[in-house]
Amino acid sequence: MRAHNFGAGPCTLPVDVLEEAQAEFVDFAGSGMSLIELSHRSPEYDRVHRRTLELTRSVSGAPDDFSILFIQGGATLQFGMIPMNLLGAGEQAGYVVSGSWGKAAFADGRVVADGYAAWDGEPDGYRRMPRPDEVRQEDNTRYLHVTSNETIGGIRMTDYPVGARLVADMSSDYLSRPIEWDRFDLVYGGVQKNLAPSGMAVVFVRESGLGDPVHPLPKYLDYRWHIESDSLGNTPPMFPIYLMGKVLERVAAAGGLAAVEAEAAERARRVYAAIDGSNGFYTNPVAVPDRSHMNVVFTLPDADRERAFLDGAADRNMVGLKGHRSVGGCRASLYAALPMESVDALVDYMGEFRARF
Amino acid sequence: MRAHNFGAGPCTLPVDVLEEAQAEFVDFAGSGMSLIELSHRSPEYDRVHRRTLELTRSVSGAPDDFSILFIQGGATLQFGMIPMNLLGAGEQAGYVVSGSWGKAAFADGRVVADGYAAWDGEPDGYRRMPRPDEVRQEDNTRYLHVTSNETIGGIRMTDYPVGARLVADMSSDYLSRPIEWDRFDLVYGGVQKNLAPSGMAVVFVRESGLGDPVHPLPKYLDYRWHIESDSLGNTPPMFPIYLMGKVLERVAAAGGLAAVEAEAAERARRVYAAIDGSNGFYTNPVAVPDRSHMNVVFTLPDADRERAFLDGAADRNMVGLKGHRSVGGCRASLYAALPMESVDALVDYMGEFRARF
Numbered sequence: 001m002r003a004h005n006f007g008a009g010p011c012t013l014p015v016d017v018l019e020e021a022q023a024e025f026v027d028f029a030g031s032g033m034s035l036i037e038l039s040h041r042s043p044e045y046d047r048v049h050r051r052t053l054e055l056t057r058s059v060s061g062a063p064d065d066f067s068i069l070f071i072q073g074g075a076t077l078q079f080g081m082i083p084m085n086l087l088g089a090g091e092q093a094g095y096v097v098s099g100s101w102g103k104a105a106f107a108d109g110r111v112v113a114d115g116y117a118a119w120d121g122e123p124d125g126y127r128r129m130p131r132p133d134e135v136r137q138e139d140n141t142r143y144l145h146v147t148s149n150e151t152i153g154g155i156r157m158t159d160y161p162v163g164a165r166l167v168a169d170m171s172s173d174y175l176s177r178p179i180e181w182d183r184f185d186l187v188y189g190g191v192q193k194n195l196a197p198s199g200m201a202v203v204f205v206r207e208s209g210l211g212d213p214v215h216p217l218p219k220y221l222d223y224r225w226h227i228e229s230d231s232l233g234n235t236p237p238m239f240p241i242y243l244m245g246k247v248l249e250r251v252a253a254a255g256g257l258a259a260v261e262a263e264a265a266e267r268a269r270r271v272y273a274a275i276d277g278s279n280g281f282y283t284n285p286v287a288v289p290d291r292s293h294m295n296v297v298f299t300l301p302d303a304d305r306e307r308a309f310l311d312g313a314a315d316r317n318m319v320g321l322k323g324h325r326s327v328g329g330c331r332a333s334l335y336a337a338l339p340m341e342s343v344d345a346l347v348d349y350m351g352e353f354r355a356r357f
Numbered sequence: 358m359r360a361h362n363f364g365a366g367p368c369t370l371p372v373d374v375l376e377e378a379q380a381e382f383v384d385f386a387g388s389g390m391s392l393i394e395l396s397h398r399s400p401e402y403d404r405v406h407r408r409t410l411e412l413t414r415s416v417s418g419a420p421d422d423f424s425i426l427f428i429q430g431g432a433t434l435q436f437g438m439i440p441m442n443l444l445g446a447g448e449q450a451g452y453v454v455s456g457s458w459g460k461a462a463f464a465d466g467r468v469v470a471d472g473y474a475a476w477d478g479e480p481d482g483y484r485r486m487p488r489p490d491e492v493r494q495e496d497n498t499r500y501l502h503v504t505s506n507e508t509i510g511g512i513r514m515t516d517y518p519v520g521a522r523l524v525a526d527m528s529s530d531y532l533s534r535p536i537e538w539d540r541f542d543l544v545y546g547g548v549q550k551n552l553a554p555s556g557m558a559v560v561f562v563r564e565s566g567l568g569d570p571v572h573p574l575p576k577y578l579d580y581r582w583h584i585e586s587d588s589l590g591n592t593p594p595m596f597p598i599y600l601m602g603k604v605l606e607r608v609a610a611a612g613g614l615a616a617v618e619a620e621a622a623e624r625a626r627r628v629y630a631a632i633d634g635s636n637g638f639y640t641n642p643v644a645v646p647d648r649s650h651m652n653v654v655f656t657l658p659d660a661d662r663e664r665a666f667l668d669g670a671a672d673r674n675m676v677g678l679k680g681h682r683s684v685g686g687c688r689a690s691l692y693a694a695l696p697m698e699s700v701d702a703l704v705d706y707m708g709e710f711r712a713r714f
């Protein structure tokens with residue numbers, strides 16, 4: 001029986017994609033080889049690679065002056081690579097520290113180059129995003145770094161800061177809503193939430209946004225090397241690229257990002273309604289306009305009931321509902337491939353469980 | 358029908374591993390989820406991760422003072438990471454430039470820190486490895502970088518330089534022969550030849566070999582971060598780690614590296630015998646003691662016959678025999694999972710083809 005997978009990532013993927021990949025796993029397209037056994041220089045793999053690149057561009061709507069890169073190392077490697085590639089001498093980056101991920105990007109960015117906190121939500125417990133007018137900008141700011149969705153705090157940004165060019169970590173709501181491309185010089189994220197198995201980040205970088213690096217960079221850390229090779233400079237993470245292509249085919253067929261966004265909003269609406277209609281039995285600490293559509297965090301009245309809630313969920317085949325170890329509580333991650341029946345199963349269970357007390 | 362896959366990497370993997378992974382692809386261990394949908398913090402994935410780590414240690418025989426790291430980005434990212442992590446102020450690395458890969462490591466290493474060519478095989482066409490006494494060492498050499506097997510030139514190192522500590526790129530003959538651990542401070546390689554699908558490198562690093570980095574490093578580029586987190590600092594490349602575990606289980610069951618080495622030697626012996634017994638119809642340019650057991654390069658008398666040879670091979674379901682685009686000719690890669698019947702099919706075909714002329 002298929003689990004209701006509320007994991008924060010890696011997480012649920014479309015079951016028809018998994019079944020299709022399973023069927024062709026040992027013999028890909030009649031080649032007598034698995035996709036993972038193909039040379040990355042073979043025509044068979046090349047078609048897969050180009051198709052995923054094309055789908056990434058068409059589904060995302062990224063303009064032509066953005067290059068699309070498949071780079072291993074997840075968002076974490078990008079925390080260092082972005083300032084290495086974008087900042088020239090005397091330039092710095094401002095970081096919107098909106099949660100654990102914004103903080104991690106800031107910490108790594110400052111190791112590499114000059115950076116400052118343009119806003120810090122930590123004193124407030126990361127329960128909201130800043131208003132644009134709260135984000136301060138220092139001189140020589142090359143870009144502001146934002147996190148579109150904070151997986152742990154369960155907040156998302158809808159009103160982006162104005163002024164400087166933007167760089168956004170979109171890992172945890174990647175391609176779940178349309179992107180206002182004109183605001184960004186770089187958009188990146190790990191693929192292991194809405195898009196593919198773990199093992200790479202997709203980086204959209206505007207060519208005019210590339211700086212004149214202060215230090216020369218070894219090849220793998222240099223966006224230009226990935227751009228020039230179409231992400232084939234060395235052996236790419238072929239299996240995630242292949243599966244991402246299958247996921248994006250389905251997104252395109254189902255109506256693109258607007259449809260993904262509408263479905264995500266409906267999933268989130270149902271869970272927040274269960275919280276808000278619980279007379280305070282379940283609580284979500286986030287400012288309503290900033291509530292994430294991907295990660296719904298909530299707490300119960302006490303630790304005993306929380307434990308009982310999680311145990312009962314496990315009995316009902318619902319997994320991944322425990323909150324992040326740094327904050328506790330519960331978290332339901334509602335990524336793009338989560339079936340609505342999983343959402344309804346959770347909502348029904350939340351109602352039943354509450355009725356017991 | 359299963360292809361005879363002589364690709365240089367990615368390449369053939371054990372078909373029983375592929376079939377086992379296929380069977381459990383949609384529902385891993387009764388979890389109701391694919392392995393790739395599991396949280397990397399889940400007990401199910403944790404068991405997989407630890408098991409692969411243990412097998413990597415037991416099969417490789419790496420002593421306890423080596424940490425074993427799973428890092429994305431392939432060997433190419435390591436070209437930069439190694440000097441970043443190992444070289445202190447005033448120290449440098451010597452590079453044995455024994456082929457395209459040694460040259461690539463040298464080029465990237467020099468971007469990051471001081472390095473020099475300790476030996477350069479390019480004037481000789483990369484047809485042999487240096488004798489130990491040909492490798493020169495400058496003052497303040499922290500380590501010598503060697504490539505155990507050059508995939509493109511088809512040569513391998515058996516007699517390692519003496520003096521300085523060694524760092525070895527073993528990508529293309531990784532875990533195909535025992536490693537003299539006391540000679541090395543660091544051993545690394547991409548896994549996409551003998552071990553797993555593309556998407557990561559395995560790095561063995563001796564703790565006493567870690568330097569005092571000149572520049573602070575962002576997390577993903579810092580070995581200490583990977584060491585402290587058991588390669589779970591961010592979401593690891595779960596699917597390659599899982600498959601590598603299955604491959605290594607089979608290696609262990611079949612007798613470990615000594616058995617892999619003996620089989621590899623026998624595969625190579627058969628193909629070199631076909632070349633050497635062809636009265637010069639097939640030629641291999643490599644000094645005999647340095648002939649690779651993984652990548653057998655050979656040429657035919659002229660381009661027409663070479664094309665006909667490759668076409669006929671394709672008709673017989675043999676793929677991946679075209680030489681690297683930088684050198685031309687033919688190349689048969691004989692990685693650990695290549696069945697002996699594929700070797701014999703090639704040898705038979707080489708005989709038949711030659712008999713036609």
